[in-house]
Amino acid sequence: MTNRTVLFDKHIEAGAKMVDFHGWEMPINYGSQIEEHHAVRQDAGMFDVSHMTIVDVKGADAKRFLQHLLANDVAKLTVAGKALYTGMLNEQGGVIDDLIVYFFNEEFYRLVVNSATREKDLAWLTKQSADYSVEITEQPDWAMIAVQGPNAKSKVATLLNENQLAAVEGMKPFFGVQAGELFIATTGYTGEAGYEIMLAPELAANFWQQLLDAGVKPAGLGARDTLRLEAGMNLYGLDMDETVSPLAANMGWTIAWQPEERDFIGRSALETQKAQGTEQLVGLVMEQKGVLRSGLKVIAEQGEGTITSGTFSPTLGHSIAMARVPAGVNVGDTVQVEMRKKLVEVQVVKAGFVRNGKSVL
Amino acid sequence: MSNIPSDLKYASSHEWVRNEGDGVVTVGITEHAQGLLGDMVFVDLPDVGDEFAAGDDCAVAESVKAASDIYAPVAGEIVAINEELEDAPENVNNDAYGDGWLFKIKMEDASELDELLDAEGYAESIDEE
Numbered sequence: 001m002t003n004r005t006v007l008f009d010k011h012i013e014a015g016a017k018m019v020d021f022h023g024w025e026m027p028i029n030y031g032s033q034i035e036e037h038h039a040v041r042q043d044a045g046m047f048d049v050s051h052m053t054i055v056d057v058k059g060a061d062a063k064r065f066l067q068h069l070l071a072n073d074v075a076k077l078t079v080a081g082k083a084l085y086t087g088m089l090n091e092q093g094g095v096i097d098d099l100i101v102y103f104f105n106e107e108f109y110r111l112v113v114n115s116a117t118r119e120k121d122l123a124w125l126t127k128q129s130a131d132y133s134v135e136i137t138e139q140p141d142w143a144m145i146a147v148q149g150p151n152a153k154s155k156v157a158t159l160l161n162e163n164q165l166a167a168v169e170g171m172k173p174f175f176g177v178q179a180g181e182l183f184i185a186t187t188g189y190t191g192e193a194g195y196e197i198m199l200a201p202e203l204a205a206n207f208w209q210q211l212l213d214a215g216v217k218p219a220g221l222g223a224r225d226t227l228r229l230e231a232g233m234n235l236y237g238l239d240m241d242e243t244v245s246p247l248a249a250n251m252g253w254t255i256a257w258q259p260e261e262r263d264f265i266g267r268s269a270l271e272t273q274k275a276q277g278t279e280q281l282v283g284l285v286m287e288q289k290g291v292l293r294s295g296l297k298v299i300a301e302q303g304e305g306t307i308t309s310g311t312f313s314p315t316l317g318h319s320i321a322m323a324r325v326p327a328g329v330n331v332g333d334t335v336q337v338e339m340r341k342k343l344v345e346v347q348v349v350k351a352g353f354v355r356n357g358k359s360v361l
Numbered sequence: 362m363s364n365i366p367s368d369l370k371y372a373s374s375h376e377w378v379r380n381e382g383d384g385v386v387t388v389g390i391t392e393h394a395q396g397l398l399g400d401m402v403f404v405d406l407p408d409v410g411d412e413f414a415a416g417d418d419c420a421v422a423e424s425v426k427a428a429s430d431i432y433a434p435v436a437g438e439i440v441a442i443n444e445e446l447e448d449a450p451e452n453v454n455n456d457a458y459g460d461g462w463l464f465k466i467k468m469e470d471a472s473e474l475d476e477l478l479d480a481e482g483y484a485e486s487i488d489e490e
Contacts, residue, residue: 034451
């Protein structure tokens with residue numbers, strides 16, 4: 001049985017082509033994923049992300065528990081509503097999932113984790129929390145809509161009342177605020193400004209319709225993938241998984257090494273990996289015809305690597321990819337990719353190709 | 362459910378063939394095939410003068426999602442290619458049977474046309490997929 005989000009009927013109404021996405025029937029596109037991509041880069045688009053898993057962590061030990069559970073340190077969060085991106089690691093230093101944690105107070109945090117990893121994440125949270133005084137509550141019914149693009153915030157603003165407008169006024173990136181019936185966060189997965197909005201399921205269809213009427217274009221999973229890849233953002237399961245260190249997945253910045261006495265899960269493994277050196281996740285650019293795809297072999301002087309995610313970049317007009325390659329491969333190097341039995345030369349860049357509508361190459 | 366014009370012939374590998382007379386046919390990919398592939402980003406066409414046997418791979422349609430080989434539905438020599446696809450590969454999505462045509466072949470043996478599927482046969486073949 002596949003799950004459907006509360007917005008299913010709205011997708012069908014908008015002409016969506018639905019696909020099975022890890023047990024969820026989700027829109028892959030509403031006609032053209034490239035047009036949807038451009039709508040987000042140039043104006044405003046919206047994604048139904050209600051399939052994502054929202055988990056509230058409450059209790060006297062909430063802070064202490066999350067300081068042990070997560071590689072980034074929730075002690076950095078001191079202002080209500082501030083959010084943090086982090087990996088949740090196993091003892092071997094592999095990534096169980098990547099997630100966003102919102103801080104409300106030291107006894108109340110909210111996690112947003114991937115839907116494809118929901119069951120193992122919940123099992124891990126339950127197992128690890130056994131010795132802590134915390135309550136772990138999934139919010140399975142909530143709807144979540146990401147509205148992204150240069151005009152996203154101004155279009156959402158037309159739907160908000162005075163109090164809600166005041167609540168989001170001047171909100172910095174990576175914050176969330178409960179504004180009346182909406183939880184509005186300045187987060188996203190596209191490299192554009194915008195919001196991710198959580199709301200009760202009975203409000204979702206009407207809110208979606210109001211966004212449509214305000215000129216926000218629905219966008220599917222296809223555009224979501226090309227947008228996040230242009231932005232250099234990892235996709236769990238492709239760019240990293242339980243066998244991959246965050247150090248080899250461009251997530252080194254999410255590991256809080258200080259204070260040294262904080263004993264988070266995976267710490268000792270990561271210290272060993274750091275001392276020994278790891279592979280690295282880089283960006284690749286190919287300006288000639290063709291599309292780099294995940295799984296293709298990368299050949300460098302230092303050894304072989306693999307493309308973890310690859311696509312055609314609608315903004316740049318050529319192919320881009322993320323690849324895990326040996327240490328010592330540098331930005332600016334030329335490496336080879338084996339494509340359709342031919343070796344093709346591609347450029348190594350930092351993983352991150354487009355921000356706020358513009359090339360960063 | 363997709364559009365399958367009755368005046369064309371089809372290969373089960375999703376190419377359509379229009380008989381232009383004088384032994385020349387125009388070839389493209391079907392509405393159904395473009396829908397499966399999604400937004401087209403590159404189309405790699407053969408050169409005029411290239412010769413192929415029926416069933417040879419002779420072009421590549423590359424979409425955001427996947428690269429797909431295109432096969433010559435009949436044997437012969439390429440006499441024209443749709444150069445506009447270089448700048449507008451989306452024509453294959455938007456007008457699969459018109460502006461999205463790929464190439465024209467001068468057939469070696471016009472009777473090969475009879476071996477292709479008609480619209481009804483193609484519709485059945487995609488129902489079975």
